[in-house]
Amino acid sequence: xxxxxxxxxxxxxxxxxxxxxxxxxxxxxxxxxxxxxxxxxxxxxxxxxxxxxxxxxxxxxxxxxxxxxxxxxxxxxxxxxxxxxxxxxxxxxxxxxxxxxxxxxx
Numbered sequence: 001x002x003x004x005x006x007x008x009x010x011x012x013x014x015x016x017x018x019x020x021x022x023x024x025x026x027x028x029x030x031x032x033x034x035x036x037x038x039x040x041x042x043x044x045x046x047x048x049x050x051x052x053x054x055x056x057x058x059x060x061x062x063x064x065x066x067x068x069x070x071x072x073x074x075x076x077x078x079x080x081x082x083x084x085x086x087x088x089x090x091x092x093x094x095x096x097x098x099x100x101x102x103x104x105x106x
Contacts (some may be wrong), residue, residue, distance in 0.1 A: 003076060004090045007099035013042060013062070014038055014102070020055065022063045024048075024075045025093070029066045035103045037064065037089075037096055045071050047079050054078075061086040068092035 013019045014037060019052055021040040023030065030042050043051050045065070055061060061084050065071035072088035079086040097103065 001085060001087065003073075003087060004068070005087045006090050007047060007096045007101050010062060010096075011025075011101055013060075019060045019062045022061060022075075023065075023093070024063045024071055025065045026071060033066075033093075034106055035097065037093070038059065038102050038104050040064075040104075045075050048075055052079060052082055052084075055084060057084060059085075062089065063087075064089040064092045064096065066092050067094050 006029055017039060017092045021037050023036050023042040024045045025042070033095050036042070038076060039075060061079060063079070063086065068089055068091045072092065075087050076086055
């Protein structure tokens, strides 16, 4: 499985609710822009050791940060190391919005 997924490839998975989507932007980034991928839950990337153990392992996890950089990669590395099937959105929430992905505001 690739480490990444494009916004366009993710859109039908979100529409069908077949993946767990996690917003792992840093708290300040999330608070300054609370637009999310529909159904996404915000998880503090600094506390990954606490919340990651509660994720179901029977569904793929897709994560995103602001631009798909270091935050997504570090969270992804942790999840993969714990045996999760996980990927992150190429370009983060910014790419999702730029590609016309539906959004929710929290």
